[in-house]
Amino acid sequence: MIDPSFGTASREAESAMATIVTYTDHELPQNHYPHQIVSPSHPGPCCFSDMEAVGTAQTETRWLFQYQRCRECGFTVRVILREIPDSALTAALRKTLATSFVRNVPDL
DSSP states (O other): OOOTTTTHHHHHHHTTOOOSEEEOSSSOOEEETTTEEEEOSSOOGGGGTOEEEEEEEEEETTEEEEEEEETTTOOEEEEEEEEOOOHHHHHHHHHHHHHHTOOOOOOO
């Protein structure tokens, strides 16, 4: 059986991903990618149709992400593209599944 607490510490660390985006309404939006991006704190109506990818996809812990920035107002978000599978968890799950559906038939 898989331990429900397996990987808990890494999940807690992943929830606080570092970012290069500073959200503020006291400075003008600026794009100094890959070092820093200054973004308004809230999206505008333009953000739903005018977002562009900034840089290339990057990996942090178990996540593949990319920044997207509004061409008009500068609002920026980190978009999670996908989760990178945890190989240890996958191996444990495969081991469990390999024996879970085996039928134990007594010898006659």
